Amino acid sequence: MSVLIKGGRVVTAADDYVADVYADGERISLIGESLDVPADRVIDAGGKYVLPGCVDPHTHLDLPFGGTVTIDDFESGHTAAAFGGTTCHVDFVFQSHGSTFAEALEQWHGKRNGRAIIDNGFHMAVTDLKEGGTVEELATLPDQGVTSYKLFMAYKGAAMVDDETLFRTMEAAADTGALVMVHAENGDAIDILVKQALARGETEPKYHALTRPPETEGEATNRAIQLARVAGCNLYVVHVSCKEAVDPIARAREAGWDVWGETCTQYFFVDYTFLERPNFEGAKYVYTPPPRPKENQEVLWNAVRTDVLSVISTDHCAFTWSEQKALGRDDFSKIPNGGPGLENRLQMIYSFGVREGRISLNRMVELLATNPAKLFGLYPRKGTIAVGSDADLVVFDPEKEVRIEAATQQSRSDYNLFEGTEVTGSPETVLVRGTVVVEGGELKVEPGYGQFVKRARFGEELKPASAPAAA
Ligand SMILES: [Zn+2]
Numbered sequence: 001m002s003v004l005i006k007g008g009r010v011v012t013a014a015d016d017y018v019a020d021v022y023a024d025g026e027r028i029s030l031i032g033e034s035l036d037v038p039a040d041r042v043i044d045a046g047g048k049y050v051l052p053g054c055v056d057p058h059t060h061l062d063l064p065f066g067g068t069v070t071i072d073d074f075e076s077g078h079t080a081a082a083f084g085g086t087t088c089h090v091d092f093v094f095q096s097h098g099s100t101f102a103e104a105l106e107q108w109h110g111k112r113n114g115r116a117i118i119d120n121g122f123h124m125a126v127t128d129l130k131e132g133g134t135v136e137e138l139a140t141l142p143d144q145g146v147t148s149y150k151l152f153m154a155y156k157g158a159a160m161v162d163d164e165t166l167f168r169t170m171e172a173a174a175d176t177g178a179l180v181m182v183h184a185e186n187g188d189a190i191d192i193l194v195k196q197a198l199a200r201g202e203t204e205p206k207y208h209a210l211t212r213p214p215e216t217e218g219e220a221t222n223r224a225i226q227l228a229r230v231a232g233c234n235l236y237v238v239h240v241s242c243k244e245a246v247d248p249i250a251r252a253r254e255a256g257w258d259v260w261g262e263t264c265t266q267y268f269f270v271d272y273t274f275l276e277r278p279n280f281e282g283a284k285y286v287y288t289p290p291p292r293p294k295e296n297q298e299v300l301w302n303a304v305r306t307d308v309l310s311v312i313s314t315d316h317c318a319f320t321w322s323e324q325k326a327l328g329r330d331d332f333s334k335i336p337n338g339g340p341g342l343e344n345r346l347q348m349i350y351s352f353g354v355r356e357g358r359i360s361l362n363r364m365v366e367l368l369a370t371n372p373a374k375l376f377g378l379y380p381r382k383g384t385i386a387v388g389s390d391a392d393l394v395v396f397d398p399e400k401e402v403r404i405e406a407a408t409q410q411s412r413s414d415y416n417l418f419e420g421t422e423v424t425g426s427p428e429t430v431l432v433r434g435t436v437v438v439e440g441g442e443l444k445v446e447p448g449y450g451q452f453v454k455r456a457r458f459g460e461e462l463k464p465a466s467a468p469a470a471a
Contacts, residue, residue, distance in 0.1 A: 001025065001040050001041070001434060001435065002022065002023065002024040002025070002037075002038075002039045002040050002041070002434075003022070003023050003039055003040065003041040003042075003043065003391070003431065003434055003436075004020060004021075004022045004035060004037060004039035004041070004042045004043070005020065005021045005022075005042075005043045005045050005050055005393065005395065006020045006035075006042060006043065006044055006045060006046070007020065007044065007045055007046040008020075008021070008045025008046070008048050008049060008050035008395060009045075009048070009049050009050065010031070010049075010050045010385055011049050011050070011051055011361050011362065011365055012052060012362070012365055012370070012384050012385050012386075013362055013363075013365050013366035013369075013370035013371075013384065014362065015362075016361065016362060018033075019031050019032060019033060020032060020033070020034065020035040021050055021385065021391075021393065022035055022037055022039065023391035023393075023431075023434040024434075025434055026390060026391060026433035026434045026435075027388055027389065027390055027391060027433075027434070027464055028385065028386065028387055028388065028389050028390075028391050029387060029388075030387065031385070031386075031387060041436070043395060043429060043436075045395050047397075047399075048395050048396060048397050048398070048428065049361075049394075049395075049396040049398055050385065050393055050394070050395055050396070051085070051346075051365060051369070051385075051393070051394040051396050052365060052369045052370070052382075052383055052384050052385050052389075052392060052393065052394070053085065053086065053087025053088060053118075053369065053382070053392030053393060053394055053430065053431070053432065054084075054085050054086040054087065054345065054346055054368040054369045054394070055086070055087070055088045055089065055090075055368070055369050055372040055373045055376075055378060055382055055383050056081065056086045056088075056089040056090070056313055056314055056316070056342060056345065056372070057089070057090045057123075057262070057311060057313050057372040057375070057376050058090070058238055058239065058262065058264070058313035058314065058315045058316075059077065059081075059089045059090070059091050059092075059313075059314060059315070059316045059317075059342060060091065060092055060315070060316065060317040060338065061073055061074050061077040061078075061091055061111070061316075062074060062077075062111045063092070063094065063317065064094075065317070065336060065337070065338070066319075066327070066334075066335075066336030066337055066338075067327055067334065067336065068319065068324050068327065068336055070317055070318055070319060070338065071318045071319055071320050071324065071411075071412045071413055072316070072318045072340070072342075072411050072412055072413070073111065073115060074111055074112045074115040074116050074117075074120075074447075074450075075115040075116075075117065075447045076410065076411060076412045077316065077318075077342060077411070078115070078116055078117035078118045078120075078447075078450055079117055079410045079443055080316075080340075080342045080343040080409065080410040080411040081117075081118055081316075081342045081343070082117055082118050082430050082432070082437045082438045082443065083343055083410050083427070083430070083438055083443075084342060084343040084344060084345060084346055084347065084427065085345075085346040085394040085396065085427035085430055086118065086342060086345065086346070087118050087119065087382075087392035087393075087394070087430065087431075087432045087437075088118060088119045088120060088121075088373075088378060088382045088392060088432075088453065089118065089120050089121075089342075090120060090121040090122065090123055090148070090372075090376055090378075090455070091108070091112075091120055091121075091122055091123070092122070092123050092124075092125045092150055093105055093107075093108040093122045093123065093124050093125060093146070094125045094127065094159070095124065095125060095126060095127050095128060095132060095133055096127070096128075096132075097127060097128045097131065097132060098128065098131045098132045099128075099132045099133075100132055100133050100137060101124055101126075101132075101133045101137050101138065101140075101141060102137070104124070105122065105124070105141075105144070105146065108122060109452070112450070112452065113448075114447060114448050115447045115448070116447065116448065116449070116450025116451070116452070117432075117437060117443070117445060117447055117449055117450045118432050118437065118450045119382070119390075119392075119432060119433070119450050119451045119452075119453050120450060120452065120453065121145065121146070121376065121377075121378070121452070121453045121454070121455045122145075122146050122452075123146065123148040123149070123150045123181060124138075124141055124146050124148070124149050124150065125150040125151075125152070125159065126138065126149050126150065126151055126161065126165065126169050127152070127159050127161060128161075128165070129161075129165045129168055129169065130165075135168055135169075135171075135172045138169065138172045138176070138178075139172060139175065139176050141176075141178065142176050142177060142178050142457050144454065145452075145453065145454025145455050146178075146455070147177070147178050147179065147376070147377045147455045147456065147457050147458060148178055148179040148180070148181055148236070148376060148377075148455075148458075149169050149172070149173055149178050149179075149180055149181065150180075150181040150182070150183070150238075151165070151166050151169055151180065151181070151182050151183070152182075152183045152187070153166065153182055153183060153184050153185055153186065153187055153220045153223075153224065154183055154184075154185035154186070154187035154190060154212075154216075154220070154288065155183075155187060156187040156188060156190070156191040157191075160187040163223075163227070166182075166224070166227060167227055167230075167231060170227060170228055170231035170233045170235075171231045171232075171233070173231070173233040173234070174231050174232040174233040176457070177457035177458055177459070177460070178233075178457065178458065179233075179234050179235075179236055179375065179376070179458045180228060180233050180234065180235050180236065181235075181236045181237075181238055182220070182221075182224040182235065182236075182237055182238065183238055183239070183288075184217060184220035184221040184223075184224050184237050184238075184245065185212060185216050185217050185220050185288070185289060186216040186219050186220045186223075187220075189216050189219075190211060190212050190216055193211040193212070193213075194207075194211045194333050196211075197210065197211050197332075198331065198333065202332075203330055203331050203332055204282065204332060205275050205280065205282030205283045205285070205286050205328075205332050205335060206272075206275040206276050206282055206332075207332045208275065208286045208288075208290050208332045208333075208335065208337075209272055209275050209290035209291060209292075212288065212289060212290055214241075214242040214243070214244040214245070214292060214296075215244055217240075217241060217242055217244055217245045217289050218242070218244025218245050218247065218248065221237055221240070221244075221245040221248050221249065222248040224237065225237075225248055225249070225252045225257070225259055228257075228258070228259065229252075229257060233258075234258040234259075234260075234458050234459075235258065235259045235260070236259075236260045236261070236262065236375060237249060237259070237260070237261040237262070238262055238313070238315070239262065239263065239264050239267075239288075239289060239313070239315050240261045240262065240263045240267075240300070240303075240309060241263065241267045241289040241290070241291075241292050241296065241300075242289070242292045242296045242299070243295075243296055243299045245261075245289075246261070246299055246300070246303045246308060246309070249261040249303075249308055249309070250303070250308045253307075253308060260310045260311070260375060261303075261308065261309045261310065261311075262309060262310065262311035262312065262313050262372075263300050263303070263304065263309050263311075263312060263313075264312065264313050264314055264315045264341065265312060265313075265314055265341050265344065265345045265348050265349060266287070266291070266314075266315075266339060266341055266417050267291070267292065267296070267297070267300055268297050268300055268301065268348075268349075268352070268353075269297075269348065269352070269417070269418060269421075270285055270291045270417055271291050271292065271293060271294040271296075271297065272290070272291050272292055272293050272294070273294075274291055275290065275291060280325075280326070280329060281321075283321060283325040283326075283328060283329075283332075283335050284321050284325065284339065284415050284417070285339065285417070286325070286328070286332065286335040286336075286337055286339075287315065287317065287337055287338050287339045288337045288338075301353070301358045301359075304353075304359060304363075304367055305358065305359055305363070310367070310371045310375065311367060311371050311372050311375065312345065312349055312367045312368055313345075313372070314341035314342050314345050315338070315339075315341065316338075316339075316340055316341050316342035316411075317337070317338025317339065317340075318338065318339065318340035318342075318411050318412070318413040319336045319338055319339075319413065320412070320413055320414045320415075321413075321414055321415045322414050324336050339417050340409075340411045340413040340415075340416060340417065341417055342411065343409055343410055343411055344404055344416070344417075344418055344423075345368065346368060346394070346396075346427060347402065347404065347423045347425060347426055347427075348404075348418060348421070348423065349364055349367070349368060350364060350396075350398070350423070350425040351423040351424055351425055352423075354425075355424060355425065369382075369383045369384070370383045370384055371383075375458075376455055377455035377456035377457060377458065377460060377462055378453065378455055378456075378462050379461065379462060380461060380462070381453075381462040381463065381464055382453075382462070388464050389464070390432075390433050390434075390464070391431055391433055391434035392431065392432050392433065393430070393431045394427050394429075394430050394431075395427070395428045395429040395430075396425065396426070396427050396428065397425065397426055397427075397428045398424070398425045399424060399425070400424070400425060400426040400428070401422065401423070401424050402422070402423050402424075402426045403420065403421070403422050403423075404416055404418045404419065404420070404421045404422075404423060405419055405420065406419060432445075432449070432450070433451075435449070437449070
């Protein structure tokens with residue numbers, strides 16, 4: 001099967017030019033002007049952009065969390081991703097207390113097998129180095145293509161780790177070449193603030209934010225940075241939401257330390273006041289870190305523009321509002337934390353980032369595809385358009401007008417964080433490894449098409465699955 005995409009404006013993190021892109025099989029084999037090659041399938045991309053498929057390094061599909069299970073599994077989550085122009089993601093395997101990393105990995109492979117539509121890798125969320133997994137076992141994960149360790153500094157009594165586990169994992173990562181990811185909030189302080197609020201009878205969704213003030217994120221971000229410096233590991237701070245966390249990352253990067261940060265789409269658009277919406281509607285916006293005061297949005301745009309933050313992910317962790325979020329109707333601390341977003345990242349960042357002049361088109365590709373691919377051991381197989389790279393491509397119509405609404409989304413959630421937003425620019429045709437997966441508003445492959453990607457260690461290149469034959 002070969003495919004020729006003709007006359008599109010090819011945009012990567014570095015380049016922007018009109019060309020034809022040809023894939024014979026799964027990889028891109030030719031890029032050029034007016035290519036004259038026979039192809040099984042020709043796609044006219046005149047007037048359209050041809051972008052590398054987006055890579056989302058932060059998602060939670062089929063995750064037991066907060067007394068329930070996220071509503072999107074690998075099939076519905078991958079469908080949502082594909083419609084949104086995301087062709088590869090890295091999801092979190094959660095080690096449960098007392099179990100080994102091997103057991104956790106096996107469980108997560110079982111969740112994706114037979115359901116995957118796009119390609120994905122796994123991070124390992126380390127929760128217990130005392131009774132289950134060991135540092136020795138952690139060291140075996142990179143050889144299985146799991147080259148990042150995630151630690152929660154919040155969610156006391158659940159996923160949260162103490163500083164001992166955090167630091168031992170950081171040391172292990174320094175040895176194995178894995179990347180350490182942290183959810184940076186001071187879980188001990190937040191736990192006290194939550195209990196005090198509930199004791200005062202403060203139960204509404206807005207207290208989710210008021211009990212996790214920005215300083216708790218700033219403190220944990222700084223602590224993780226300093227400990228990573230001592231351990232000598234590479235550090236990636238997930239879902240940065242506010243100035244208090246941006247500042248220490250900016251200082252570390254200015255000093256040349258091995259620190260990177262990501263923010264998520266919703267932090268640019270949803271602010272604290274959304275949590276105050278009446279009749280429990282605020283629960284839709286209960287995710288962690290919480291929506292912040294609006295002035296942080298400009299701080300985040302500036303941070304992604306200046307490379308203080310290097311990635312925009314979604315932290316897609318979808319629940320239904322009518323049933324799952326309702327678990328916390330009388331107690332904000334019981335509202336499952338998370339929101340949907342896998343489907344709308346490219347539309348939202350293109351419409352309000354690129355079209356409104358906040359970031360360039362090249363920078364958008366870098367933030368949504370190239371940087372996540374490079375940081376998570378997927379590049380250059382994923383995250384760019386180049387000869388030898390997987391033909392993961394998005395034919396993007398920059399003028400298409402779409403109204404975002406839950407009623408027409410692919411996610412199984414019953415609401416959308418950006419409900420009613422009018423965007424200009426949307427994916428039209430999406431390919432994964434040379435095969436059209438979405439076209440004409442329809443899914444074109446069967447579940448099971450998506451592959452598990454064994455990622456390279458931090459800083460190493462991921463070679464194509466099948467190297468070109470030597471001449
Ligand atoms: Zn998350």
